[in-house]
Amino acid sequence: MVRNTTQFLALIGQQPGEKGRATRYNSDFHCSLVKELAQDGDFQEAWASEIGITIGTMREWALKHEEFREAIIIAHQLLLTFWTRKIAENVTSGDAKPGMFQILVRRFPAIYGRTPIDLQAWLMDGAGEAAAAPEALTADQARAVTTDDLTVRLEALRRRRAEERE
Numbered sequence: 012m013v014r015n016t017t018q019f020l021a022l023i024g025q026q027p028g029e030k031g032r033a034t035r036y037n038s039d040f041h042c043s044l045v046k047e048l049a050q051d052g053d054f055q056e057a058w059a060s061e062i063g064i065t066i067g068t069m070r071e072w073a074l075k076h077e078e079f080r081e082a083i084i085i086a087h088q089l090l091l092t093f094w095t096r097k098i099a100e101n102v103t104s105g106d107a108k109p110g111m112f113q114i115l116v117r118r119f120p121a122i123y124g125r126t127p128i129d130l131q132a133w134l135m136d137g138a139g140e141a142a143a144a145p146e147a148l149t150a151d152q153a154r155a156v157t158t159d160d161l162t163v164r165l166e167a168l169r170r171r172r173a174e175e176r177e
Contacts, residue, residue, distance in 0.1 A: 042082035
């Protein structure tokens with residue numbers, strides 16, 4: 012697979028340094044690229060940068076191309092999973108950095124912010140009883156999260172996930 016923008020542009024006929032030609036949308040390449048970058052933990056700004064476009068262009072593509080919009084949604088979930096696992100690994104290794112939780116709070120407010128959605132209830136669309144989500148943290152509380160606090164919250168998440176699987 013072609014990984015970087017320069018290789019892709021050469022593939023479509025643009026030579027290095029050639030001016031006046033914008034990056035053209037290519038569903039296969041760009042959809043797989045954003046998902047790959049998300050799996051590596053790169054945020055949306057890096058996706059746009061790697062493609063060689065602005066965030067605004069990326070938004071236009073998502074509005075115009077259904078497959079790109081779907082790729083962005085999947086990439087966002089992959090990114091959330093990457094950072095949730097990264098923080099869990101940090102806590103369990105004993106090398107926890109409390110400030111890392113801010114990544115989740117700021118980048119994924121719908122899940123980890125002040126008023127997180129109950130994802131299980133949303134997924135089930137009211138079809139079943141969902142486990143209660145943890146109490147949302149304020150920005151000041153999130154800054155003060157200790158390793159012990161984070162360990163407790165992660166254990167509660169593991170218990171909820173185990174209950175969901177049953």
